[in-house]
Amino acid sequence: MxxxxxxxxxxxxxxxxxxxxxxxxxxxxxxxxxxxxxxxxxxxxxxxxxxxxLDNYVAINERINLFQGLLNSGIFTGGVLLGTVVFGVLAGYALAVLQWRGRSATFALALLVQVVPFQLLMIPLYVLIARDYGLSDTYVGMIVPFFINSTAVVIFRQYFLQLPQDLFSAARIDGAGEFRLLWSVALPLVRPALLTAVLLTFIGPWNEFLWPFLITKEASMQPLAVSLANFISNIAASTANPFGAMMAGAVVLAIPAVTLFIVFQRYFTSNDLGSGVKG
Structure with a gap:
């Protein structure tokens, strides 16, 4: 004892x-x-x-618009999360539940995409989105390269594979279509996957700097991470307390992410996916 x-x-x-x-x-x-x-x-x-x-918060807000930066970060992140969840669920369900030719090759391609560094694609993407499509200084131009997340596809596929196939067979016998199966049967059982994908995806676009920095030139369109970097490079020396102002900006940027993880940390649990089927 x-x-x-x-x-x-x-x-x-x-x-x-x-x-x-x-x-x-x-x-x-x-x-x-x-x-x-x-x-x-x-x-x-x-x-x-x-x-x-609290003077440092006032000082940083006078140099950069914290509210506008947070709004831009929120729109950018929200758009990425929307694409991640919608396309991740649809692709994951198709790869795990549906039977179709080329499914294994498509999944292998999704895994291959994950090992390709984004930096290799950045210049071609910039030329395509900014020059060819004219989407610089737009939310769409920021969101499009991150709209489909192969990691989320893999996460949803693995969760869908854990679901008992008897659930889908019974629902099909009752006349349910695939979208009804996805919405009414699969999604309620993989809620941890939804929350995991959202939480893991959120931190990436929220802190993303390089791509928004390339695609936005107007200060009013830049996410807060880019605005803070510009402040540190060009404006910080003009403030009375540069270190304090930079820390204040970092706190404002960190608060939404920290709050999200604190609120939803209890959902990082796994469900007994087999409980829906009687022996």
């Missing part, structure tokens, strides 16, 4: 230290965004309360 208690205490101590090490950069970012006089040493993590202020 004493040995088991000691092991549990040691486990909690190790986990607590790991959690503190993981959370410290976020804590330091928040504290740095509130400091009037910057202290970049370790002692700066424990500042004098009289040195805390």
């Amino acid at each position: 004493r040995r088991a208690l000691g092991s549990k205490v040691a486990l909690y101590v190790v986990l607590s230290l790991g959690a503190l090490a993981f959370l410290f950069p976020f804590y330091y970012m928040v504290i740095g965004s509130l400091q009037t006089d910057v202290d970049t040493t370790v002692a700066g993590a424990f500042p004098d309360p009289s040195n805390l202020t």
Whole structure:
């Protein structure tokens, strides 16, 4: 009993230290965004309360429009998530449930796409979207390259493969079509896959910098990550507290992502997919 208690205490101590090490950069970012006089040493993590202020948030908002940047990031991310879920569900269902010639080759191609770095495709995509289609400085131009996510296709396919085929056979006998099967039978059982795909996809476009930076020249169209990078490169030196202003912008950018993961972390569980079929 004493040995088991000691092991549990040691486990909690190790986990607590790991959690503190993981959370410290976020804590330091928040504290740095509130400091009037910057202290970049370790002692700066424990500042004098009289040195805390919200002026850095005002300063960064005066240089770049935080609300517009958040709105652009939200539209960009929302469009990517919409395409990821819709096409991921349809393609995953077709690859897992439907029987058709070329299914295995199509799945192999989806896996192959994942090993191709986006940087290799960036220049041809830029020429195609900006020059040929004239979609620079538009939300569509930002969203299109990320609209279909092969990783989401693989995730949905694996979840659909776990569903008992007897469910689909019974529904087909009752006269249900494939879209009815997908909507009424498959999707309710793979809700963890939907949430997993959304959460894993969200962080990518929300923090994406390089492609929006290439495709947008107007400041009013740039996502917040691009606006912050431009601020750091061109404007930060003109502020009274550049470090604090940069930290304030980083906090604003991080809040939606952190909030989303905190709210939905309990959904990272797996369902008993076989419970819908009686033995």
